[in-house]
Amino acid sequence: MKFLIIGDIVGRGARNILKTKLEGIIKENQIQFVIANGENASGGNGLSYKNAQELFSYGIDVITMGNHTWDQKEIYKYIDQEERIVRPSNYPSPCPGRGYTIIDKNNIKIAIYNLSGRVFLNSLDCPFKTFEKDYKNLKNLADIIILDFHGEATAEKKAMGWFVDGKVSLIFGTHTHVQTGDERILPNGTGYITDIGMTGPYNSVIGVDKDIVIERFLTQRPIRFEVAKGPIELNGIIVDINEENGKCENIQPYKQLYLQE
Numbered sequence: 001m002k003f004l005i006i007g008d009i010v011g012r013g014a015r016n017i018l019k020t021k022l023e024g025i026i027k028e029n030q031i032q033f034v035i036a037n038g039e040n041a042s043g044g045n046g047l048s049y050k051n052a053q054e055l056f057s058y059g060i061d062v063i064t065m066g067n068h069t070w071d072q073k074e075i076y077k078y079i080d081q082e083e084r085i086v087r088p089s090n091y092p093s094p095c096p097g098r099g100y101t102i103i104d105k106n107n108i109k110i111a112i113y114n115l116s117g118r119v120f121l122n123s124l125d126c127p128f129k130t131f132e133k134d135y136k137n138l139k140n141l142a143d144i145i146i147l148d149f150h151g152e153a154t155a156e157k158k159a160m161g162w163f164v165d166g167k168v169s170l171i172f173g174t175h176t177h178v179q180t181g182d183e184r185i186l187p188n189g190t191g192y193i194t195d196i197g198m199t200g201p202y203n204s205v206i207g208v209d210k211d212i213v214i215e216r217f218l219t220q221r222p223i224r225f226e227v228a229k230g231p232i233e234l235n236g237i238i239v240d241i242n243e244e245n246g247k248c249e250n251i252q253p254y255k256q257l258y259l260q261e
């Protein structure tokens with residue numbers, strides 16, 4: 001089965017590009033399932049109900065989240081009902097929403113699973129121990145397990161890759177908004193990449209207006225971030241997973257630059 005995984009969607013310009021381009025990308029690459037990280041989709045902060053439904057209507061099957069999950073307060077009202085959104089499973093419980101979801105596609109059960117790192121991020125429950133706990137259920141429920149590990153530190157992400165090798169079909173990193181070039185298949189058949197990058201403004205500092213970020217570094221004062229304008233880059237990966245044994249057969253970067261917003 002062929003998957004397209006789209007990196008953190010940042011703001012309206014990125015949403016508009018997906019509106020006009022995603023259908024074509026899916027057709028052209030014979031994609032059967034689309035996963036996107038949506039933690040920055042609404043103005044860079046969180047995911048509103050309206051924007052979530054919009055993204056689903058463009059062809060995204062499941063949305064994963066991260067440290068910005070709770071930025072749009074309305075998510076508390078709808079996340080329990082929306083089975084196509086997952087937030088990091090290692091938030092201390094009880095916590096609204098779910099850490100994984102299982103979608104049946106052509107009789108294949110696909111688990112989409114979200115964890116957050118905790119190096120230079122919020123001190124959530126241990127992602128490694130949470131994985132061990134969740135995996136006991138997931139291995140019996142799903143044919144294919146795909147993990148979005150939302151993390152800042154490359155070492156934590158690399159370690160998680162080795163930790164889950166042979167247990168999940170694919171682990172991809174999100175959060176840094178910069179794609180790494182280390183995609184590979186680990187020895188036990190798990191696809192791995194440290195970060196898939198973002199889908200957002202190309203002339204920016206990880207999606208934010210560059211002048212505001214520079215000003216913030218210069219003054220060391222809090223200045224409100226705004227999503228940058230202009231061309232949009234789409235970053236993600238295309239992955240082939242064998243439906244019989246759940247192993248990753250191919251993992252390739254997918255990158256596009258759209259000059260019109």
Ligand SMILES: [Fe+2]
Nearest residue numbers: 008039040175
């Ligand atoms: Fe992000």
Ligand SMILES: [Fe+2]
Nearest residue numbers: 066067068175
């Ligand atoms: Fe993040």
